[in-house]
Amino acid sequence: MKTFLITGATSGIGEACARQCLAQGDQVVALCRNLEKAQSKFGPEIAAGTFVPLQYDLGHNADLFAFCLEHLKPYTIERCIHCAGFTVVQKLTSTNYDTLQKMFETHVFSLAEMVRALLRLRKVDHELSIVAVSSVASHALSMSTGAYCMAKASMDYYVRFVNKLINSGKQKRLPPPAHLLAQAEAIADPVERERAIFMAQAQSGLMLRINAYNPIETAIFDYDFAKDQGIMLPLIPMEVVVEGIFDLLENQYISGQSIVVNNDAAY
Ligand SMILES: NC(=O)c1ccc[n+]([C@@H]2O[C@H](COP(=O)([O-])OP(=O)(O)OC[C@H]3O[C@@H](n4cnc5c(N)ncnc54)[C@H](OP(=O)(O)O)[C@@H]3O)[C@@H](O)[C@H]2O)c1
DSSP states (O other), X not given: OOEEEEESTTSHHHHHHHHHHHHTTOEEEEXXXXXXXXXXXXXXXXXXXXXXXXXXXXXXXXXHHHHHHHHSTTSOEEEEEEOOOOOOOOOGGGOOHHHHHHHHIIIIIHHHHHHHHHHHHXXXXXXXXXXXXXXXXXXXXXGGGHHHHHHHHHHHHHHHHHHHHHHSSSOOBOOOOHHHHHHHHTOSSHHHHHHXXXXXXXXXXXXXXXXXXXXXXXXXXXXXXXXHHTOOOOOBOHHHHHHHHHHHHHOTTOOSOEEEEOOOTTO
16 A cells, blocks of 8 residues: 545546556555545545545645654655646746745745755665656646746756755665666576666666646546637546556656647647
8 A cells, every 4th residue: 555645636637646556556645725626525434434534625725744754754655746736827927936936836936935945854775766747738828827837847847956966966766677687697507697677777767756747637527617708628537647647656767857638639
């Protein structure tokens, strides 16, 4: 059983990820702004202790680092999915300080404070994999959602930056793949055996990983809005997005990347 830290777990992609964790027997610690909503969605799991809601509004993160140090201490967080977010459709001339501040607080500053706390709380041999749900908007600048695009691009950059810090130099790695090591150790010739063990050890994965996952619209997109506007957006099924996030979390060889999942060649 692993313990996941998830933001945005009470709706959309974050909720689907939380349900996937629970289905596979993992525990979810969720930073939620609305505990009543968490109770209404995950009542039985809260009672069972498999879903632990911690109340925090990620629109204001001045205290988030200290909050995480205090409230996450009892848990060994091995996986983190940052899904909390929102978008605003606005003209450039209306995109003011307040919009930008809330946008960056919710998407970027929250991520930075959580990552700092997770790295501080982490024990030496403890594997940690983080996925920040970004958006294709970080690559395709959309005129009407400029603040959102900027925040998502910052998340992608932050992921590259953190990866560079945590994975430059001689970082401790995961144990080498067990089957390769066993094959190598079974080789009779000592020179060949030493070579094969060296090769197996070189294939050890990264103990600390952080990536961004950038989906295009999922099928939870508002149908009435799309119909009203006469737009046909490309959609990715929610299960594909969730599967992609979990595959990325578990891939021991990917860190510092921004993975785009897109079925629209125009982007
Ligand atoms: N859906 C898509 O097609 C799509 C495409 C690309 C990227 N994304 C990104 O994926 C992430 C999840 O999107 P979604 O579609 O699942 O959105 P969603 O259904 O609207 O869910 C957003 C979640 O974020 C939480 N949240 C928002 N502001 C918060 C705050 N200040 N403090 C704490 N929690 C807050 C919400 O909490 P409440 O439950 O309390 O409202 C909700 O649980 C977002 O970052 C979004 O930008 C989504």
